Amino acid sequence: MSDGAAPPPVAGRGRRPPRAGGDDRELAILATAERLLEERTLGAISVDDLARGAGISRPTFYFYFPSKDAVLLTLLDRVAAEADATMGAVFDTPAAGPREAWQRALAAYHETFRRHRALTVAWAEARSTSEAVRTLWGEVFERWVQRCATAIEAERARGAAPAGPAARDLAIALTSMNERVIYGSLSGDGPAVADADVVPVLLRVWLAAVYGDEPH
Amino acid sequence: MSDGAAPPPVAGRGRRPPRAGGDDRELAILATAERLLEERTLGAISVDDLARGAGISRPTFYFYFPSKDAVLLTLLDRVAAEADATMGAVFDTPAAGPREAWQRALAAYHETFRRHRALTVAWAEARSTSEAVRTLWGEVFERWVQRCATAIEAERARGAAPAGPAARDLAIALTSMNERVIYGSLSGDGPAVADADVVPVLLRVWLAAVYGDEPH
DNA sequence: GAACGAGTCAACAGGGTGTCGAGCTACGGC
């Protein structure tokens, strides 16, 4: 928690001192991780695999990253940033109508994770192993929930959406659905919605949940 | 894969020959697993912990179970059976109205997993590790989806629910939501819906998704 | 050209899994 007086430019996840030249090695490790994740699950990849893939020995790996999880975390940071950025862009661009807006948001969310299929699946796997991964996901999730809750409240305030459960709870439930449905369609185990149907189905549920009156 | 000619009464998961007396040990292992899961995560429990907890040595453990996962699987089989039974009971008992019916189904589902909090959390964790666990969950999930899809189709057929996405896709999306929201509220990491609000919020979304017309 | 620090790795310590083979115990048959 205490950064010394010297400037620690990048903070924590990567190499201890973020200076100097062996940068390629760090990149090579990250690239190797991403490549191996395309073919095996995270648990089936050892530090040795990562090191060899990057052309270094196992101890040298530890010079660059404190653990296998840290590598994943670095990769995940990128995806998280990308997801946040995309989401921000979508929420800030005005849309033709509410349906349009939600549709675009869902499609962007889906597309972001689809583009990083292997990483997304590994993310879910590592969530049970690593506190840090869990936390990172929690943050991404929380930001998404907050944006959605705010949007729902705005729709209610302008009379477009009826009152209902706490906007935050609704947002959590619907975001949970997104997460699980998208993960299911990407991971391919168990019953899943076909890739092309993911967004339409999610959209339908979102619209019904946000704008639908209490039926019966 | 080939069971000989002799009757193999229980099949597979537990002790190799399901005969004779050391039954208590097997039970002791299962009890130990359940107890330890209350305090630590599955990954933090070793075969040695299980063995010692049951008062036997590690090699002896392997006489009763082929692996740590097999123990969990045995425990999970029970929960799966219980979930199926509860679900069956709920779907078969006629209710006052549709809202009542869905409400009861969701509450039963929630209650089943809440009663086995530690196991449910371990289940999610083991899904990334063990093919068998993944499969078992897939089966439970699939049964739930089928029942729901059937129910949705019935509601549509009698004109109570409007047309919409394929009933199966809708059922998958909503069941995914259940799974994730309930897991979130049980595991306690990340943003979650408070325990008492889980069923009301889920119910609201289900009803809106099944009975709500396409808005706008 | 000595001192320094980034970068590298062989070797080790430690902990986990799963297996093998030798021993123990009880019980039915002879």
Added chain:
DNA sequence: GCCGTAGCTCGACACCCTGTTGACTCGTTC
């Protein structure tokens, strides 16, 4: 009564993975 057999038990082993240590190289910098 003793013997074989089958259930049961564990010490010792082989193996794999993680993370650390300490010594060594090599390019800079003064």
